[in-house]
Amino acid sequence: MTQQQPTPEAPQVTVRGEGRLEVDPELARIGVSVRARGTDRSSVLAALTSRNAEAIALVKSYGEAVAKLETGALSVSPEPTRHGRGERVRGYQGWVHLSAELTDFTALGELVTRLADLEWTRVDGPWWALRPDSPAYAEARRQAVREAVRRAREYAEALGSSLVALLELSDTGIGQGAPAPMGGMRMAFAAESVEAPAPMELEPQRQTVTAEVAARFTMVPPAL
Template sequence: MSDTTAETTPAGPPAPYGTPSAPRVAVRGEARLQFDPELATIGIQVSARGRDRRTALDDLTRRNTAVLDLVKSYGDAVDKLSTGALSISPELGGGRGERVRAYHGNVRVNAVLTDFTALGELVTRLADLELTRVSGPWWSLRPDSPAHAEARREAVREAVRRAREYAGALGASLDALLELADLGAEAPAPAPAYAMPAPPTGVVRGFAGAQTEAAPALDLEPQRQTVFAQVNARFTMTPPEL
């Protein structure tokens, strides 16, 4: 009596295409949704000019402190406050020598606000300060905003709807999900996933001089933000009716 051993061939990876009994359908789901902004960023530049370095630096320090104190007075309406570039540079006079005519000082402050009602008043009050330049606002969403997750969910729902339409056109229905991936998950994405902040809506400047009656608060209309998401999906479907 002899023993017979049955040899089995290990199954290889699934083919990148379907079979007559289990056709594959590949689709891309996209979503482009709009949401109200959550953050407003303004840039504040404070300047000073003096005949000597000490005078310019003292004036710049005083004006910078006034800006920081004013922004901080808005409390919880301010999400983030940071100081950027600082510079003190000489201005040379005419002629061949290196005689310094004056010194110029500049400091950059960035403020991020979450209360847009306070934003218009703050911009106006900053513009009333001496030699203060205000730019912005730049409207944006928080990096962890639920808006991003909602756009991704909608992209997935769109992929399923599109795949069902293709299957339905053949008299078939979806059977199983084989793959779901962000666009560019396995290769560099050709474009950013989400909208970038909008460009500044304007610039307001304050100049040295006699103090006048406070200007009314600016009425700023927040700019809605567009969130974009894409996914690639692959399904199997039941045999079509051809």
């Protein structure tokens, strides 16, 4: 479709509208790495399998608070000797990475503490986020449109004119503020204490949602 060109009889104004919201997160994601190491391949595999099953069972025990649990990368590899000739193996190491997504933040502090208290287990996170279909995105878009209309009217009024019709409205960007790299915590305990550690208190990080539109309007010809 050919874009309508402005004329003295139908002048146009083009503006941008921005929407910005700060809202509470709806999701918390954590990463769990379970490791095993030893001189015998079979014992390393057995320990890794056992620790992985223990971590999975612990996460699943929180029921509906956990929206998603997935197994990511897995690795089992030999460790070559540092000295000497030939292909000699001095031991084996393995690890499994899990990722979990929680919607109930009241259980989060207890879960990450209990996971970190498992033997040879590391916890990364939490990383806070919104659901893909969060109402916050729609509200940011509406805010951006209202801002575009307000700006266009202000420009028209500054010329002693008024808006006539909307010619074009385009979405130029919407997004969510991402956490800084490595922004989550890391925890790893030796699991040697007799008493379980107290649950860690975690404060959800508010999320910034932005939207931007470009709008083009026709105006009543101003009397200049």
